[in-house]
């Protein structure tokens with residue numbers, strides 16, 4: 001009996017699950033017979049939680065307890081632009097959590113974003129189990145290709161919380177290309193243009209003899225159908241303001257009604273030339289009388305409203321094509337993915353941009369889940385005619401250096417898995433530590449990139465300058481997840497420590513969430529083979545601090561690599577900011593944090609000494625510190641890989 | 648699918664540090680870009696983690712090392728600038744691995760060197776020739792470029808400039 005594994009497209013608006021059995025791949029419908037399930041979670045008063053289409057009702061009736069588009073918040077820092085934008089368009093309460101992350105507040109409960117996503121994933125798992133009639137634990141979960149490490153890690157965490165073994169985090173456009181080309185023996189270069197609810201991705205792939213090689217991928221993780229709706233909401237709200245002098249955006253109920261109307265109008269425009277928008281009783285007027293909106297929206301008007309959004313996608317396409325070394329009209333096909341691609345307005349613009357007809361034999365809502373299912377099956381039951389994927393990292397991986405700059409270590413669109421090593425050496429006598437920041441992004445200016453993590457490497461032997469060498473190894477695995485290893489070469493300390501740079505949940509956090517079963521309260525209309533009806537929660541079980549507290553003894557902002565209390569808390573990273581300094585290309589120096597080593601208390605160079613601190617989002621202090629680490633000159637002469645091959 | 652024996656995998660992992668990227672891909676040093684791509688696909692199919700999930704953890708670790716090296720090799724060899732820098736490194740027997748950032752830096756350094764000259768004399772005569780060209784003095788330009796090329800016989804940019812100056816000089820000659 002071949003092993004079973006499902007493919008899940010965890011979308012911003014809708015999620016879809018599929019399975020491959022024998023030669024056919026099937027999208028599994030939920031009990032409503034719907035082939036996609038709304039990515040919406042509704043926390044009903046009284047404690048039960050509904051997910052999917054049943055939860056949609058909550059959007060109108062109880063918007064502050066109904067979570068939609070949570071994917072936009074995955075792996076984001078609270079202070080980020082993206083979170084601010086989400087706050088502007090979401091009625092539910094987004095607050096700051098541990099490690100500068102995001103939590104969603106429902107009454108007096110707090111949920112992390114991976115927990116919300118886990119509820120959706122669990123629902124998809126249940127949909128599949130109900131259809132198939134047996135329990136399933138393995139899945140490939142897709143993410144936008146342009147997701148960074150934090151977002152991928154958060155998605156993987158969500159899978160684990162949902163009780164899934166995540167076989168792979170797969171890029172959505174790659175999955176779509178797989179669904180399109182699998183088993184057809186194609187030799188083609190194609191573009192996948194994927195505009196979903198919240199994200200835009202473009203990937204250029206070469207398909208040949210069932211090898212799917214991604215040549216380049218680019219995207220915008222904050223551009224999707226939601227933004228199109230927002231334009232219509234603005235229009236309606238502005239008109240309403242000038243007519244009635246009432247701000248609809250300030251009222252969560254009215255705002256949700258606008259959102260529903262805007263979304264409905266968009267859908268209508270995918271089949272009609274104009275649409276009648278009618279919102280009776282959008283809000284009560286000054287005398288308590290119901291006020292309404294009635295208006296016709298034409299395709300022409302709509303085109304103007306969203307013109308710049310569509311153009312933004314083409315700027316991204318230009319970059320992807322340039323990186324792939326391809327020209328639009330030379331491609332053999334363009335595959336459209338995502339709900340908004342049903343709009344003729346969009347299809348025409350894309351067709352014009354690529355100067356060719358579009359492939360119309362793929363279902364834009366299901367193709368990603370189908371590709372994920374094909375891949376999931378090939379991972380658990382390898383056969384000789386499997387499709388084979390060669391993917392790339394979407395963003396450059398960088399290390400912070402002086403002057404607020406970030407040097408690229410692994411460029412974007414480099415194939416994965418990949419590993420690169422840099423050797424550093426101490427600059428000062430008896431230097432004990434060095435603090436390292438890792439970024440992802442395309443800017444030389446450190447702050448314009450996403451800070452993945454910051455860690456301190458410490459506990460060097462007492463030695464004179466230059467006598468301590470550290471190899472720092474950056475690795476990106478096939479999931480696109482980043483790991484950094486640091487190794488003290490000089491002491492012969494062979495402990496090579498692996499550091500997972502996760503700004504989100506720690507191992508301990510995930511464990512305690514799973515144990516608390518706080519995400520299992522879903523009162524799905526579906527049968528729940530595993531959990532059954534969970535009793536309403538008790539207060540302790542839901543106390544946010546408790547559930548989210550990282551490893552005991554560790555301060556919330558500091559995660560230790562091992563589950564042992566860390567020796568170095570925040571206090572050892574005072575104004576840690578600007579540690580890294582740069583002088584010329586060949587001569588990267590690292591300046592450690594200004595650390596006053598504990599008198600007498602020598603910190604030994606063992607794994608436990610490594611700490612990852614949650615990235616500080618404040619401006620780095622540009623002041624130059626005297627202590628520095630130099631990248632060892634002449635590294636290249638020694639062959640950077642020497643140590644590794646011996647190991 | 649991969650029917651590799653675990654011993655083949657560990658054997659390759661053990662000598663990984665001695666193989667240059669061409670050897671890793673079983674390629675000749677003058678391989679064409681299309682050969683490089685084909686070799687990348689073929690080698691990846693055999694050693695990619697996806698094709699080797701069924702092995703023991705120890706073998707999978709070896710697979711990880713090999714597949715990471717394959718990506719690195721491809722990233723260097725598929726890019727002409729990086730490949731040139733790499734070819735020089737292995738010719739000089741200065742190691743079989745090259746970090747991507749290093750290859751980039753070496754590549755762009757080479758480009759500037761080619762444009763401006765790598766030796767002081769090369770630069771000096773090239774600058775003289777440029778001034779001659781601006782003044783339309785092709786005779787002197789050719790002479791100075793010849794001298795520049797004498798100092799840097801491998802500078803393709805100088806040679807190309809010389810060829811062009813000669814053409815112009817020929818065209819002008821009565």
Ligand SMILES: Nc1ncnc2c1ncn2[C@@H]1O[C@H](COP(=O)(O)OP(=O)(O)OP(=O)(O)O)[C@@H](O)[C@H]1O
Pocket residue numbers: 010011012013014015039071195196197198199200224225226263266267268270337338339340341342343364365
């Ligand atoms: N017929 C239609 N015409 C226009 N837009 C539509 C139509 N159907 C769905 N949409 C829009 O498509 C978007 C959702 O697309 P989709 O389901 O592909 O996104 P997703 O996969 O959930 O998101 P993402 O891939 O960004 O995570 C929503 O903005 C929705 O309003």
Ligand SMILES: [Mg+2]
Pocket residue numbers: 009011012172196197338368
């Ligand atoms: Mg999608």
